[in-house]
Amino acid sequence: ETGVTQTPRHLVMGMTNKKSLKCEQHLGHNAMYWYKQSAKKPLELMFVYSLEERVENNSVPSRFSPECPNSSHLFLHLHTLQPEDSALYLCASSQLQGGYEQYFGPGTRLTVT
Amino acid sequence: EDQVTQSPEALRLQEGESSSLNCSYTVSGLRGLFWYRQDPGKGPEFLFTLYSAGEEKEKERLKATLTKKESFLHITAPKPEDSATYLCAVSGGNNRLAFGKGNQVVVIP
Numbered sequence: 001e002t003g004v005t006q007t008p009r010h011l012v013m014g015m016t017n018k019k020s021l022k023c024e025q026h027l028g029h030n031a032m033y034w035y036k037q038s039a040k041k042p043l044e045l046m047f048v049y050s051l052e053e054r055v056e057n058n059s060v061p062s063r064f065s066p067e068c069p070n071s072s073h074l075f076l077h078l079h080t081l082q083p084e085d086s087a088l089y090l091c092a093s094s095q096l097q098g099g100y101e102q103y104f105g106p107g108t109r110l111t112v113t
Numbered sequence: 114e115d116q117v118t119q120s121p122e123a124l125r126l127q128e129g130e131s132s133s134l135n136c137s138y139t140v141s142g143l144r145g146l147f148w149y150r151q152d153p154g155k156g157p158e159f160l161f162t163l164y165s166a167g168e169e170k171e172k173e174r175l176k177a178t179l180t181k182k183e184s185f186l187h188i189t190a191p192k193p194e195d196s197a198t199y200l201c202a203v204s205g206g207n208n209r210l211a212f213g214k215g216n217q218v219v220v221i222p
Contacts, residue, residue, distance in 0.1 A: 004156075006156075040214065041214065042117070042211075042212040042213060042214050042215075043157075043200070043202075043210075043212040045209055045210070048209075056209075088154075090156050090157070092156075097208050098144060098204065098208045099144025099145035099164070099204045099208075100145070100204075101145070101147055101159050101162050102147075102159070102210060103159055104149075104156035104157045104158070104159075105156050106155055106156045107154075107155065107156045109154070
């Protein structure tokens with residue numbers, strides 16, 4: 001595996017389900033990110049982890065819960081989601097937080113029914 | 114708050130018809146301006162980083178330039194495989210990337 005991988009690629013869940021998104025980076029980076037991408041809107045930053053510490057939570061509802069067990073892995077735990085949470089969820093990594101280019105995974109297309 | 118505005122929102126080009134995409138930005142302490150390419154249903158693919166006004170970067174048919182207020186992505190003699198959405202982002206003093214909504218480019222054979 002190379003770059004940034006995400007699983008699953010597609011997910012359909014009901015509003016009462018609990019599921020998790022997984023991200024793994026193979027680039028030796030120290031910062032990881034979760035973004036939400038909705039149609040006709042810019043990418044929205046959700047969470048930032050730097051050196052395995054959460055350094056930013058961008059006013060995200062508590063039904064989204066991130067976890068970073070080590071510098072290569074990032075999870076997004078989902079529970080009691082709403083239909084408006086349907087979107088493409090993207091994971092990214094960079095060498096460090098700040099003016100460094102971020103490399104993105106392929107994304108998870110989430111549909112909440 | 115850092116802001117990025119991209120224009121035009123959508124662009125249709127004939128194959129071989131060169132054009133430019135615009136990214137206007139306001140940022141407190143520019144640390145970098147980034148261009149990405151995104152194909153439908155996929156994650157953004159990194160293209161270029163520009164750090165200071167006057168800087169230029171090239172890759173195949175793409176050339177990115179930067180001034181103190183805007184960046185341009187020039188597409189020279191585009192081919193159908195250049196069809197994608199091009200995203201511009203800036204990193205400022207808050208260490209975040211602020212993205213624009215993108216330029217959707219379609220190149221017609």
